[in-house]
Amino acid sequence: MHLERIRGVESKRLEGRKIVLGVTGSIAAVECVKLSRELARRGAEVFAVMSEAAQKIVHPYALEFATGNRVVTEITGMIEHVNYLGKDGFADLYLIAPATANTISKIANGIDDTPVTTFATTALGAGKPVLIAPAMHAAMIENQTVKENIEKLKKMGVEFIEPKFAEEKAKFPDIEKICLYVERKLYSKEFLGKKVLVTAGPTYEQIDPVRFISNRSSGLMGKEIALELWRRGAEVVFVSSRDFGIDLPNFKEVHVWSVRDMLNAVLEEIKGCQLFVSSAAPSDFEVEMRDKKIKSAPELTLKLKEAPKIIKEIRKVYSGDIIGFKAETGLSDEELAKIAKERLEADKLAMVVANDVLERGMGTEETRVVVVTAKRTQWLEGRKSLVAQKIVEIYVEDLL
Incomplete structure (x- = not known):
């Protein structure tokens, strides 16, 4: 038929x-x-x-x-x-x-x-x-x-x-x-009665009133993970620089701009959460913002300094499960999986999801990632909505 x-x-x-x-x-x-x-x-x-x-x-x-x-x-x-x-x-x-x-x-x-x-x-x-x-x-x-x-x-x-x-x-x-x-x-209700926090998308580090440093992250993977957790009964806090306009009960959107905005929002919302999914792509660097628009010139030098690492800062006040994401470029599958395992242990994470953004992933509808927990290393690929579903399923199977 x-x-x-x-x-x-x-x-x-x-x-x-x-x-x-x-x-x-x-x-x-x-x-x-x-x-x-x-x-x-x-x-x-x-x-x-x-x-x-x-x-x-x-x-x-x-x-x-x-x-x-x-x-x-x-x-x-x-x-x-x-x-x-x-x-x-x-x-x-x-x-x-x-x-x-x-x-x-x-x-x-x-x-x-x-x-x-x-x-x-x-x-x-x-x-x-x-x-x-x-x-x-x-x-x-x-x-x-x-x-x-x-x-x-x-x-x-x-x-x-x-x-x-x-x-x-x-x-x-x-x-x-x-x-x-x-x-x-x-749907299955593994997260009923549980509060979860998900970050998604890029951050914007202001150079002057009209320019900023950012990246190509769409926030789509984080959004799909947040919706998957909501389907399974979770109360979701969704922190992102993108406005997805998600109008659902027990789903709170918190809009941020810079990496420090995102860190402060997570610190404010993390209390009572059973899971923190750090799928955002926050800036690694900050820049001192100029008060006025920088005039055009043949050359311009910007002085960058390291931005705070959200997972490291949150780990100081939060002992629950954290799923971390790692974006790399130009690595073999073996190298990417190795880096993910090292990140899992170094930051005491429940799971790491890593991908090579030169291959596909950042700003696209589809992705290919390696998922690493203490129990498995597994490759996933396809539409982000389906990859998000599988990531949550792996968390349920290995860690709940």
């Missing part, structure tokens, strides 16, 4: 998982074909159920194509709601996206007069996880009764995906954000 050509191409994080997608009569229902495909790209199998109002916006055939499964548009003698989401139902999660104010209020009060609400009543009664992504005008979600119904459902264990507020609307959340919520809900 056509769907099998895309299933799992993004990741295998939802492989084997069966998700029921409830679609209601919001104009955001037009996004559900794309949402179904994105969940499939992460390995999930999706089964759609639609209210009558939703069918006036998106034809069931569209979701049948997107999911590869028959779409439930009415409850029949096959008791679809029980077979899907009853105590012995085959589905792992019920995702209602988009959810209207009408649907939310009905579910909160036990009214099940549409296929979507009947599935919800069944899922809640059976203890199945329920995720809801509201989409409506802002005035509706700010209605006191709707707000009370949302709080009522939260107390019943329903999790809500925060909409985007713009143009007086509570807009459908980004599909990537919805997928992250689904992954966190169904």
Whole structure:
């Protein structure tokens, strides 16, 4: 079938998982074909159920194509709601996206007069996880009764995906954000109740008001590791010079500029952390900043001094696990692995991830790294999101 050509191409994080997608009569229902495909790209199998109002916006055939499964548009003698989401139902999660104010209020009060609400009543009664992504005008979600119904459902264990507020609307959340919520809900929970700190990206050492010294680091690897830890239940503090705009619960972004800014932020946030992932590429040097823009000249001499080493400074006040990153150039695999092992021992690290940035890695979507712990030396390569997943898996296997 056509769907099998895309299933799992993004990741295998939802492989084997069966998700029921409830679609209601919001104009955001037009996004559900794309949402179904994105969940499939992460390995999930999706089964759609639609209210009558939703069918006036998106034809069931569209979701049948997107999911590869028959779409439930009415409850029949096959008791679809029980077979899907009853105590012995085959589905792992019920995702209602988009959810209207009408649907939310009905579910909160036990009214099940549409296929979507009947599935919800069944899922809640059976203890199945329920995720809801509201989409409506802002005035509706700010209605006191709707707000009370949302709080009522939260107390019943329903999790809500925060909409985007713009143009007086509570807009459908980004599909990537919805997928992250689904992954966190169904993923392994090794870091549940744990606080972790991740640094990412370059730092900027100011020369004058308009110029600085920096490097080509994108911060992408650090971002992907932070998201992987979040998926696994962690409370994440993410310190970076890049603004990734990550809007997730239990995910705090701290923006910094210089290496000293980054060091101070880590010192401030490290308390209570079970893991520190130092994946940033902070500057090795500092320069005394000029107050005014330096005028053009045939030659210019800058006096650099060594910047503080973040891991060495943090080690003075933090005894927990640290994952360090090491960037080198022009080394053989054997030389790179040797340097990583030496760094592991010298800085008393739990793990070192090293790579040759001339080969690939800095500023690119893909990378090739060697991961060293006390128990293994392992090479990884591919998209940074998948390499990040494997790095966290190795930490779980070797050190948790």
